Amino acid sequence: xxxxxxxxxxxxxxxxxxxxxxxxxxxxxxxxxxxxxxxxxxxxxxxxxxxxxxxxxxxxxxxxxxxxxxxxxxxxxxxxxxxxxxxxxxxxxxxxxxxxxxxxxxxxxxxxxxxxxxxxxxxxxxxxxxxxxxxxxxxxxxxxxxxxxxxxxxxxxxxxxxxxxxxxxxxxxxxxxxxxxxxxxxxxxxxxxxxxxxxxxxxxxxxxxxxxxxxxxxxxxxxxxxxxxxxxxxxxxxxxxxxxxxxxxxxxxxxxxxxxxxxxxxxxxxxxxxxxxxxxxxxxxxxxxxxxxxxxxxxxxxxxxxxxxxxxxxxxxxxxxxxxxxxxxxxxxxxxxxxxxxxxxxxxxxxxxxxxxxxxxxxxxxxxxxxxxxxxxxxxxxxxxxxxxxxxxxxxxxxxxxxxxxxxxxxxxxxxxxxxxxxxxxxxxxxxxxxxxxxxxxxxxxxxxxxxxxxxxxxxxxxxxxxxxxxxxxxxxxxxxxxxxxxxxxxxxxxxxxxxxxxxxxxxxxxxxxxxxxxxxxxxxxxxxxxxxxxxxxxxxxxxxxxxxxxxxxxxxxxxxxxxxxxxxxxxxxxxxxxxxxxxxxxxxxxxxxxxxxxxxxxxxxxxxxxxxxxxxxxxxxxxxxxxxxxxxxxxxxxxxxxxxxxxxxxxxxxxxxxxxxxxxxxxxxxxxxxxxxxxxxxxxxxxxxxxxxxxxxxxxxxxxxxxxxxxxxxxxxxxxxxxxxxxxxxxxxxxxxxxxxxxxxxxxxxxxxxxxxxxxxxxxxxxxxxxxxxxxxxxxxxxxxxxxxxxxxxxxxxxxxxxxxxxxxxxxx
Numbered sequence: 041x042x043x044x045x046x047x048x049x050x051x052x053x054x055x056x057x058x059x060x061x062x063x064x065x066x067x068x069x070x071x072x073x074x075x076x077x078x079x080x081x082x083x084x085x086x087x088x089x090x091x092x093x094x095x096x097x098x099x100x101x102x103x104x105x106x107x108x109x110x111x112x113x114x115x116x117x118x119x120x121x122x123x124x125x126x127x128x129x130x131x132x133x134x135x136x137x138x139x140x141x142x143x144x145x146x147x148x149x150x151x152x153x154x155x156x157x158x159x160x161x162x163x164x165x166x167x168x169x170x171x172x173x174x175x176x177x178x179x180x181x182x183x184x185x186x187x188x189x190x191x192x193x194x195x196x197x198x199x200x201x202x203x204x205x206x207x208x209x210x211x212x213x214x215x216x217x218x219x220x221x222x223x224x225x226x227x228x229x230x231x232x233x234x235x236x237x238x239x240x241x242x243x244x245x246x247x248x249x250x251x252x253x254x255x256x257x258x259x260x261x262x263x264x265x266x267x268x269x270x271x272x273x274x275x276x277x278x279x280x281x282x283x284x285x286x287x288x289x290x291x292x293x294x295x296x297x298x299x300x301x302x303x304x305x306x307x308x309x310x311x312x313x314x315x316x317x318x319x320x321x322x323x324x325x326x327x328x329x330x331x332x333x334x335x336x337x338x339x340x341x342x343x344x345x346x347x348x349x350x351x352x353x354x355x356x357x358x359x360x361x362x363x364x365x366x367x368x369x370x371x372x373x374x375x376x377x378x379x380x381x382x383x384x385x386x387x388x389x390x391x392x393x394x395x396x397x398x399x400x401x402x403x404x405x406x407x408x409x410x411x412x413x414x415x416x417x418x419x420x421x422x423x424x425x426x427x428x429x430x431x432x433x434x435x436x437x438x439x440x441x442x443x444x445x446x447x448x449x450x451x452x453x454x455x456x457x458x459x460x461x462x463x464x465x466x467x468x469x470x471x472x473x474x475x476x477x478x479x480x481x482x483x484x485x486x487x488x489x490x491x492x493x494x495x496x497x498x499x500x501x502x503x504x505x506x507x508x509x510x511x512x513x514x515x516x517x518x519x520x521x522x523x524x525x526x527x528x529x530x531x532x533x534x535x536x537x538x539x540x541x542x543x544x545x546x547x548x549x550x551x552x553x554x555x556x557x558x559x560x561x562x563x564x565x566x567x568x569x570x571x572x573x574x575x576x577x578x579x580x581x582x583x584x585x586x587x588x589x590x591x592x593x594x595x596x597x598x599x600x601x602x603x604x605x606x607x608x609x610x611x612x613x614x615x616x617x618x619x620x621x622x623x624x625x626x627x628x629x630x631x632x633x634x635x636x637x638x639x640x641x642x643x644x645x646x647x648x649x650x651x652x653x654x655x656x657x658x659x660x661x662x663x664x665x666x667x668x669x670x671x672x673x674x675x676x677x678x679x680x681x682x683x684x685x686x687x688x689x690x691x692x693x694x695x696x697x698x699x700x701x702x703x704x705x706x707x708x709x710x711x712x713x714x715x716x717x718x719x720x721x722x723x724x725x726x727x728x729x730x731x732x733x734x735x736x737x738x739x740x741x742x743x744x745x746x747x748x749x750x751x752x753x754x755x756x757x758x759x760x761x762x763x764x765x766x767x768x769x770x771x772x773x774x775x776x777x778x779x780x781x782x783x784x785x786x787x788x789x790x791x792x793x794x795x796x797x798x799x800x801x802x803x804x805x806x807x808x809x810x811x812x813x814x815x816x817x818x819x820x821x822x823x824x825x826x827x828x829x830x831x832x833x834x835x836x837x838x839x840x841x842x843x844x845x846x847x848x849x850x851x852x853x854x
Contacts (some may be wrong), residue, residue: 041066043140044105048081049121049133062139069094069106081134083127099123099131100621101803101824102683102715108741108768109715114138121680121713123622131622133680167191174273179258180207181266182229196251196271198243213241215248225255225267232257232264238274250278288313301369301379301400304386305354309336312395325370344529345477346370352484352522357383357396363488366403367480377402420494422472423479431493431501435554438505439546448547449505450512451581452519453561456498457538457573466530474528474535481526485519501558509545509728516543516576524574538574540565550581557581560653567654579653594650597642601632602656602663608633608641609667611840613832614684614805614825617818623683625825627720629834630664648690657690662702668837669710677842679711686718686748694725695732700739714744718769723751726761737766748805753793762797770797772823774808781813791821798822 047060061081064073070093074086082089082097089097098104103122105111110120120136167190170176176192187207194201197213211218217239224235234256241249255269295302295315303314311334322339323329326346330339336354340347356363362384368376379400386395418430426434438449462471479494482502486492491503502519504512520539528535542564544557551557560581568577601607608631613624632642651657665687672678672685693699707714719740726733726749737747748769752758753776762770776790794804806818809828818826 041072041140042105042138045137045139046081046124047135047137049135063089063094064140065094065105069104082124097124099125100616100619100683101801102746102768104801105136107801108766109744109746110136112741113715113744123683171195174275176271177268178271179266179268183265193271196243196249196273197241198245198247213243215240215242221253228255228257228267229264232259240278248275250274302397304395304397305336306395307358307393309351309354310334311336313397318400321369325376343370344527348527349477349481349484352481353381353383353398354396356484357385357398358393359385361385365484367483369400379403423476423494425479425483425500426491426493428493428495431491431495431503432554432558434491434493435503435557438503439550439552439554448507448509448512448545449503450507450509450516450546451544451557451561452502452504452512452516452576453542453544453558453565454500454502454519454523454539455541455565455569456523457540457569459498459537462535462537465533466535470530470535474530477528478523478526481522482519485522495558501561509547510732512543512545513576513578516541516578520574520576540569540573541576542566542568543576543578545578545580547580549583551583564653577655579649582649582653591650591653594642594647595654595656597632597634598647598651598654598656598660600635602659605663605667606633607631607660607663607667609664609671609837610834611837612827612834614686614827615831616824617806617815617826618822618824621683624678624681624840625684626682626840627686627688627827628664628668628837630660652690652692655692658692658696661687661690661693665703665706669706669712671837672712673710675841676711678840681842682712682716684718684746685712685716686720688720688750689722691722691725694721694736695729700736700743703740703745704743715746718746718748720748720750720771721767723749723754723758723761723773726765727755727757730765734766741766752797753789758793759796762793762802763800767802769803769805770794771805771807771827777806777808777814777818777828778810780817781811787817787821790823794821794823 041064043062043064045060046063059077059081061077062073062075063071063078066072070091071089074082074084074089076086078089079085084097095101095104100123101107103110103124105114105120105122110122113120114136115138117138121133122136123131124134125131166177170190170192174192174196176194176196177190178187178193180187191201194203197210199205211221214221217237221237221239224237227233228235234254236252236254238250238252241251243249250273252272252274253269254272255267257264258266258268291313292315295313298315299317301315301318301321303318304312306312311330311332313332314330319329326340326343328339330336337347337351340350353365360383362382364383365381366378367381368378370376380403381398381400383396383398385393386397388394418427419425420427435451459471462474466474475494475498479492479500482492482500486502487504487507489505491505493501493503495501502515504515507515520541523537523539526536542561544561544564546557551560560579564577564579568575610629610631611626612629613626615625630644632647634641648657651660668685668687672682689699703717703719704714707717721733721736740747746768747766748771749761749765749767750771751773752762752770753773758773770793772790772793776786776793780786780790790806797804803824805825805827806814806823807827809815809818809826809830811830814828815826815830
């Protein structure tokens with residue numbers, strides 16, 4: 041329950057003057073109480089408001105004090121300006137502040153823990169504990185030489201509870217160690233030293249059990265008056281030890297019977313098991329025969345390159361169920377035999393990873409087969425990776441099978457940064473060794489379904505098949521991190537460099553020519569290199585790629601407009617279609633000016649693909665926001681009128697962790713409240729990056745901004761996104777509205793999406809309303825706002841300037 045103070049607002053009055061009323065609203069948005077001033081401020085008597093939803097007196101849903109933007113500001117102790125609807129039907133502005141915030145669920149429960157009095161403990165609890173945990177308690181009184189047992193002791197020996205038995209008879213159940221038990225009892229009586237002893241016993245039913253006997257002295261007045269202790273069942277541990285010994289015997293026999301190299305390690309690379317074949321090969325390659333329990337990293341301390349490769353392979357084995365890689369046991373010599381390494385992850389009964397094992401088999405006979413000629417034709421002689429010809433064939437085959445993919449494919453083009461200095465320093469032979477070892481490391485990180493190739497010199501390409509775009513971006517970044525971390529030791533020098541990458545997303549309509557795809561990916565890589573190196577630039581493939589000269593011209597035009605801050609801004613208004621709402625609701629549109637007389641301004645379809653391809657989209661978004669805020673700063677009369685100002689965000693901005701901070705800083709000196717501004721995120725981006733979008737929405741909400749989901753209804757995930765994604769506004773996809781009046785199925789889908797959004801407390805906007813029929817249908821379905829040429833065409837932003845009015849006090853507006 042929240043108690044609000046509502047004060048009529050006028051700009052010429054102080055914050056404490058004017059009429060005010062107190063309104064108490066529960067967490068469901070229902071008015072519980074209104075004081076006697078309600079009629080003077082709101083036009084309603086107290087009895088008329090109590091029990092009514094608060095929306096009855098609000099101008100629109102965005103004025104709801106429980107909306108995210110308003111709620112955050114109110115909870116921080118700030119005043120909020122909202123628009124109310126008077127009982128007489130006119131609208132006015134009022135200042136809303138929080139007076140009291142109480143929740144019944146805020147009362148915390150309390151509890152205490154105290155020591156239980158053993159004398160008052162229910163004996164049934166002890167019996168239940170002994171039965172479930174498998175233990176018994178015994179006590180010997182040395183003064184009377186009487187021993188007492190709990191029921192657990194009788195159960196462990198499989199005796200009837202209370203059966204008559206002497207301590208000497210109890211010792212007969214011990215298979216071994218009777219003399220030791222007697223000696224330990226005597227020492228405890230003499231010295232008071234406690235002891236614990238593992239014993240193997242045979243019960244009265246001739247069952248074998250392992251138990252732990254514990255004993256301690258019981259003292260009274262400083263004298264030992266008795267002994268007491270427990271007998272704990274360890275039979276399960278005994279069976280586990282025997283099973284482990286049997287498994288180790290079987291494992292040693294199986295691994296010794298094969299010539300394959302078998303070795304298992306734990307998560308710290310300690311050797312758990314290996315066969316003689318692996319030990320001999322290891323000793324031949326690195327010198328020194330390993331022992332069980334040795335640490336593999338320590339054994340390879342003098343071979344840093346091999347150690348790093350080995351650690352990456354085992355780490356990959358810990359992360360994946362299994363994988364296969366072909367290579368020599370060590371990369372230091374091409375004379376070593378090539379093995380096919382099969383890695384398998386090890387887990388326990390709880391599914392926890394405990395280590396990994398690999399089995400390696402020599403494959404020279406297969407490599408020396410007659411087909412090796414074809415292998416040499418299709419593979420790079422230095423690295424053993426695919427060459428350009430084989431990679432082009434692989435990409436072509438992937439494009440032909442694309443209709444059967446569940447997800448999109450991607451093409452990563454890699455170019456090592458400043459690799460030519462390696463040639464100057466170490467020569468071509470050392471560079472070949474560097475590339476060979478780097479290729480081995482890259483091959484370890486490549487998924488089995490993907491294809492890695494060396495195209496030429498220091499350029500590589502990776503085809504990432506059937507992988508969501510978000511995961512493909514992570515793979516690309518992980519690949520760059522791997523290259524940056526790789527160090528090649530040469531004559532006391534550490535050869536290390538970074539790489540630039542171009543990630544081409546093959547999502548929908550892509551060129552059928554693999555060479556054209558490589559050109560586009562190479563362009564992206566070049567953009568990443570010119571932007572500072574050691575980064576990945578990503579974009580979707582363009583089916584009809586713009587001519588290089590035209591693309592270069594577009595890039596220059598975009599950069600010139602950004603440098604000069606000369607973007608052409610327009611706005612398109614949103615109109616209420618279901619109920620009257622006061623204020624301006626606009627969406628900012630951007631155009632790029634041109635320098636030639638024979639060319640008009642560039643529309644988004646002309647420059648956005650180029651901006652995304654050449655990493656200019658994020659900069660473009662920020663410049664649009666800066667210019668808009670600068671223009672609004674010169675329009676003080678718009679401050680009470682502007683209710684919504686929307687900006688479209690590119691994918692690069694959505695994935696930018698610093699964007700929310702940029703918005704807060706940009707609005708720091710603005711007279712406009714943050715909740716006037718709404719950042720619009722495309723549904724396609726929210727579907728591909730749900731976690732990133734949710735984080736961005738929370739950050740923007742904390743700063744007071746609103747968020748819209750643009751293009752909702754374009755996919756089957758729209759309904760779940762509209763319900764669970766933390767956005768304030770749902771903008772419907774154009775395809776849902778364009779054929780609305782002719783397609784009854786589309787009407788049902790749009791109505792369902794609207795109802796879901798409304799139930800979640802979100803506002804809906806229908807876009808591309810271009811006819812009277814579409815407007816009538818949208819109004820019938822109850823959509824809150826509409827946008828399109830039928831309602832308002834895009835206009836220059838300067839046209840939004842309030843009209844000039846001459847007053848006796850002077851001229852305002854204009």
